Amino acid sequence: MILVAIIACEIAFWVAIVAGLVARYPLRRPRLGVGFLVAAPLIDLVLLTLVTVDLLGGATASWHHGLAALYIGISIAYGHRMIAWLDAKFATRFRGAPRRAPLTGAAYTVACWKDVARTALAVAIAAAILGGLIAIVAAPDRTAELLGFFRILGIVLAVDVIWAVSYTLWPKKAPAEAAPVR
Template structure:
């Protein structure tokens, strides 16, 4: 049941973003677009409530519950960046704004380190959500599966740090069309 809720919320999150950007750029209704974009974080809150209610009603946590916490953490930490990325492409497509220039060199390495900070934030948010669920449910036998997400968070952080280090040592080269 929670896996279905996660999938519905994930689809709803992207539908809200696409509807918001479409209203802003295609329909030329920026206020409506902004309102629809606000729905995306509300969907995350709904998912958190669903997971909490499921566990408080006696459900036993599974990896699905942990995935919900991870999804919310990533959504909060990376959501603004993802929306800004899409917004720039909508503006280029529908308003004639210049397409964003792909990053290379030091600028790309700096962007990678900013992503490390976002990944750490996502891991912290996920940890807080899952830790909060463990405390609220107060039944270790039913929340053991949530602890399995923590090693995954560690692996994700390590991979992101290694990614940033690699591009700091060996900067990404500009594509030939991008070279000036």
């Protein structure tokens, strides 16, 4: 049940964002677009409520509940950035805005470390949700699975740190200019 809720919320999140940007650009209804974009964080609240009600209703925690916590953390920490990225794509397509130049070198390295900070925030939010669920349910036999999810959160953060370290040591090179076709 919770896995279906996570999938439904993920789909609803992206539908709300795309609907907001479609309203904003092709339909030229920016206020309607803002309405859809504001719905995105509300979807996270719905998912958190569903997870809490499920556990308080007697369900035994599973990896699905941990995944919901991680999804909410990522959605909050990276949501603005994901929306800004998609907004730039829509602006390029529908308003003729210039494409963003790809990041390379030190700029890409800085972006990687900013992502580490976002990932740390996502992990902290997920950990707080998991801790809150464990405390609210107050049934260690039913929430034991959630304790194991803290290790997964550590792995997620560690992978992102390794990614940033690798681009610190070996900066991303600019793409080679294409040779003229003869």
